[in-house]
Amino acid sequence: MKQFITIIKLCLLLGTSPALAQDYAISFETLDSLQKQSPKPVVVFLHADWCKFCANMKNTTFQNEEVKALLSDQFYFVSFDGESKEDVKLLGNTFRYKPTGANTGVHELAEQLGTKDGTLSYPTVTFLNAKYEILYQHDSFISGKKLKKTLSRLLKSVDTSRSN
Numbered sequence: 001m002k003q004f005i006t007i008i009k010l011c012l013l014l015g016t017s018p019a020l021a022q023d024y025a026i027s028f029e030t031l032d033s034l035q036k037q038s039p040k041p042v043v044v045f046l047h048a049d050w051c052k053f054c055a056n057m058k059n060t061t062f063q064n065e066e067v068k069a070l071l072s073d074q075f076y077f078v079s080f081d082g083e084s085k086e087d088v089k090l091l092g093n094t095f096r097y098k099p100t101g102a103n104t105g106v107h108e109l110a111e112q113l114g115t116k117d118g119t120l121s122y123p124t125v126t127f128l129n130a131k132y133e134i135l136y137q138h139d140s141f142i143s144g145k146k147l148k149k150t151l152s153r154l155l156k157s158v159d160t161s162r163s164n
Contacts, residue, residue, distance in 0.1 A: 041074070047122055048081060
């Protein structure tokens with residue numbers, strides 16, 4: 001019983017479970033300086049706290065070891081709450097939260113990166129080249145296996161465009 005209580009206290013002290021953390025994710029603020037040092041394509045995972053599919057992707061897709069390895073080695077990976085109220089500075093611009101109702105709103109950066117056919121939905125995975133141009137958007141749940149195939153395909157297209 002004492003071990004159980006100690007484990008619970010440790011989990012509460014540390015916050016979320018390490019299995020749920022995306023320790024390979026970076027912030028948008030860090031992205032600019034990293035791109036200047038070593039340009040890479042970018043993968044942005046747009047999610048919301050209330051989104052069950054987003055939570056499922058955090059716990060499955062982004063815990064897939066092959067996906068984690070690809071994202072860590074070949075891309076910069078940003079996990080972003082599309083309803084975050086924090087200002088984000090990127091490319092010399094400041095993106096802000098925009099209230100849309102009493103307790104609802106959307107972040108301008110989520111709108112820029114996640115809107116597809118006039119609609120922003122969660123989850124959305126957006127793929128950018130090193131110049132922050134959108135190459136591809138996937139606006140629904142995607143499994144680890146399918147994401148790995150998509151990442152590999154996008155890497156080939158980015159490599160092909162670099163050599164031309």
